[in-house]
Amino acid sequence: MKTDNDLVQKFYQNLGKLFYAIAAVDNNVRDVELEKLKNVVKKEWLTTNLIDNSLKINIEDSIINTFKWLHDDNEYHAETCYNSFLTFKKEHESLFTDRMNTLILKTARAIAASFSKVNKLELMLLTKLDMELKNIKT
Numbered sequence: 001m002k003t004d005n006d007l008v009q010k011f012y013q014n015l016g017k018l019f020y021a022i023a024a025v026d027n028n029v030r031d032v033e034l035e036k037l038k039n040v041v042k043k044e045w046l047t048t049n050l051i052d053n054s055l056k057i058n059i060e061d062s063i064i065n066t067f068k069w070l071h072d073d074n075e076y077h078a079e080t081c082y083n084s085f086l087t088f089k090k091e092h093e094s095l096f097t098d099r100m101n102t103l104i105l106k107t108a109r110a111i112a113a114s115f116s117k118v119n120k121l122e123l124m125l126l127t128k129l130d131m132e133l134k135n136i137k138t
Helices: 005-024 031-045 053-073 078-091 098-113 120-133
Strands: none
Touching: 005 031, 005 053, 005 078, 005 098, 005 120, 031 053, 031 098, 078 120, 098 120
């Protein structure tokens, strides 16, 4: 991903919003969901060749810190965060390549499955996300 640093920072912050929305959709963000996100970011995001090496240091901080901030602030609803992510996505479609979308979905699914399998609300949001990333209109 070659682009300016501010846009990249916003991209990862919006991923933090998305991943928070996945965890918060059932109105209960659990520690295990944050831990799963941290693990997936380290194992998948920091090792991918989709991201310029000079930006990898910011990935973990941006995604994780945004997620934590939203959780700690406790004023943001999953739907608000998800819609904010969608707005960003629509404004920057070129960042959302097939490979990037696959990694986003993989991360979202891992978060949803981290506590007692995927519940109905998480499944519905994952389905919406999958359709959005594939640009399938309902």
